[in-house]
Amino acid sequence: MATDGGEKGSSGHAAAEWRFARAAAAKEEGALAVAGDKMSIRAARFKISASVDARDPRPVLPLAHGDPSVFPAFRTAAEAEDAVAAALRTGKFNCYPAGVGLPDARRALAEHLSSDLPYKLSTDDIFLTAGGTQAIEVVVSVLAQPGTNILLPRPGYPNYEARAGLHNLEVRRFDLIPERGWEIDIDSLESIADKNTTAMVIINPNNPCGSVYTHEHLAKVAEVARKLGILVIADEVYGNLVFGDTPFVPMGVFGHIAPVLSIGSLSKRWIVPGWRLGWVAVCDPNKILLNTKVINH
Numbered sequence: 139m140a141t142d143g144g145e146k147g148s149s150g151h152a153a154a155e156w157r158f159a160r161a162a163a164a165k166e167e168g169a170l171a172v173a174g175d176k177m178s179i180r181a182a183r184f185k186i187s188a189s190v191d192a193r194d195p196r197p198v199l200p201l202a203h204g205d206p207s208v209f210p211a212f213r214t215a216a217e218a219e220d221a222v223a224a225a226l227r228t229g230k231f232n233c234y235p236a237g238v239g240l241p242d243a244r245r246a247l248a249e250h251l252s253s254d255l256p257y258k259l260s261t262d263d264i265f266l267t268a269g270g271t272q273a274i275e276v277v278v279s280v281l282a283q284p285g286t287n288i289l290l291p292r293p294g295y296p297n298y299e300a301r302a303g304l305h306n307l308e309v310r311r312f313d314l315i316p317e318r319g320w321e322i323d324i325d326s327l328e329s330i331a332d333k334n335t336t337a338m339v340i341i342n343p344n345n346p347c348g349s350v351y352t353h354e355h356l357a358k359v360a361e362v363a364r365k366l367g368i369l370v371i372a373d374e375v376y377g378n379l380v381f382g383d384t385p386f387v388p389m390g391v392f393g394h395i396a397p398v399l400s401i402g403s404l405s406k407r408w409i410v411p412g413w414r415l416g417w418v419a420v421c422d423p424n425k426i427l428l429n430t431k432v433i434n435h
């Protein structure tokens with residue numbers, strides 16, 4: 139193929155100046171893609187892993203494993219696998235389901251979650267999602283009105299901030315206090331919130347700290363949310379996965395004080411992240427979210 143000495147692609151045309159190409163630094167670092175001078179925890183972890191000498195005989199324990207299914211000891215119940223396989227073989231579930239999920243699955247989840255609540259959830263209170271990740275996307279995008287802000291825990295789970303960034307939703311942070319078992323700095327909430335604050339996120343049991351909030355602490359969270367007029371997004375993806383003495387209490391128990399959107403998932407407790415099934419449960423017995431048109435049925 140003739141060349142004119144310029145930079146040519148295999149088709150013979152001069153290579154385009156691709157507008158979507160990343161800045162050189164990020165391109166070279168691949169998985170370590172950075173935004174400005176920020177580096178994510180994941181990127182730092184990749185960097186550390188990449189620096190480990192493969193010939194070193196000492197085992198490296200992965201303390202940041204998000205996928206329990208990679209360990210053979212963690213296998214979901216055979217009954218669950220059988221039920222999914224049997225449902226698949228009926229051929230009845232190959233259709234496009236309703237965007238909010240299949241009614242039977244929503245009803246079953248409403249019943250399951252209600253057993254830990256002082257009131258009953260209905261099928262309409264459950265929205266099925268593609269894992270907890272899509273539940274976060276849905277909730278954050280619903281809340282992202284121009285000029286509003288949400289309160290996130292520090293340290294926290296980065297997906298909330300990432301999703302808020304995509305929607306230009308301002309994020310304000312409150313601290314988790316290590317000396318108090320990573321409890322929320324409740325006293326700070328009133329000083330960081332303003333009239334444009336619409337919600338706060340709590341993660342319980344907590345990622346990344348592993349803490350579990352007491353009934354008393356969650357009641358205080360609900361009281362301050364009510365005072366501020368905000369809703370509580372309770373990320374309960376690790377619900378019931380508790381190793382200490384503090385039992386898991388769903389935030390929905392306090393849904394009569396302030397409205398709660400509980401985010402859950404099959405990924406962790408049922409050890410099937412690849413099934414990509416999560417949910418948003420509206421725990422709001424006073425129907426405040428319905429009356430304020432944040433949700434509609």
Ligand SMILES: Cc1ncc(COP(=O)(O)O)c(C=O)c1O
Binds near residue numbers: 295373405411
């Ligand atoms: C706190 C928290 N929320 C949500 C998610 C996302 O859940 P899923 O894996 O079901 O998408 C995770 C996953 O690690 C998580 O740690």
